[in-house]
Amino acid sequence: MNATVGALQHRLRADASRNRERIMAAARHVLLEAGPDAPLDTIAQRAGVGNATVYRHFADRRELFRQVVLYSMERITDAAEAALADPADPFDVLSGFIHTAADEHVGSVCSLTSEDFDRNAPPVVAARERLLQAIEALMSRARDAGQLRPDVTIGDLMVAITQLSRPMPGSECTHFERFARRHLQLFIDGLRSPARSTLPGESVTLEDLERRST
Template identity: 40%
Template sequence: MVSDDSRQPPLRKDARRNRETLIGAAREIYAERGIDAPLDDIARRAGVGNATLYRHFPGRAELVEAVFRDALAAILRAAEEARTAPEAWTGLTTYLDHVFGLLAAERGTNDLLTTDIQGVPTLDALREGNRLTLDTLLRRAQRQGTVRADLTVEDLLFLLAALGRAVPAAPGTWRRYLALVLDGLRPAAARPLPVPPLDPEQFGAALRDLDTGPGKGAHPELPTSS
């Protein structure tokens, strides 16, 4: 469940200003350098002391939640909308186009969606919603005859995870490579696959070893993470 700050007592005006300044500084630094940037650098850019930062955000996860909550909630809404599309293929391609557009837009969002950071409530909700969305759309598309019948959700997640980790290396060309991946899902392109698919346990282990960017392993519940 997404956290609700409305239950928190209102902040004093100066404290609210410090919090907003910290969030703005973190957003800038994460976009420039990724979410592994030191918290000390964020406090310095915001013009406050470390004690002020930690008073508002006791750990990295709390700050990440505040910075990215709206963007992650937008992906959750896109996922819910995709699941209701009459044609599953259209829902799938529209949803992935939205997600990969965010991955290419800035480094911070890509880091967040393709690494294994824990304790971010909106991100946890997105991981669950993303897997549900992909599994639902995949099964429906197979029944509708628009996706090859031998594809599993682990196959799809692994392909998308690998592509998502590569987006920062060529942010202007992701549409080309996503189109190539999607074309390979179509029945017309299907040939017998040479080996069985990964089971869920093998899939999780494989994505933890997919270390081509900041952090160790992608998160398996995101299209670009494990």
């Protein structure tokens, strides 16, 4: 009897975990398409679950947004850490990661943090620190190899990824992915050392990004 109950509980937990994963993936895509005002029932429909299931996992819209942001940060961090284990050419590895990060559409996800988002919540701080540590390690490896121009900071990199992964406003903009990848590659080519120009102004710091997003 106990074994039967245990198996049932395990199956229920597994089902709940799969539902949560489906909701997170669906929410990410719907929010990227429709923005922060996307109806929660649309997210539930895309995930193939009922509205009650969404509310059972997330207390309200704000909690759902927070989890979507953390979900995207975790996926990008996992990609950066996997790239660090790649023994290939450091600049090629960095370039591959930049494309992967852009594919996560972090620029659109960032719009979810504009209102009622606690950037100092412990899970957010921990996720951000893990992400930045992995990206900085990738950049340092390419820089130490003499391949990454020394005047580019992690802030510069994050600004470019954010801007180039945010679709331009207006429904008339089609095939955005093709254009974004083209201009992203132009940016990556500009990262190479030796530099062919002197960058104007000052490098972007993480503190700058935090101040400008609040």
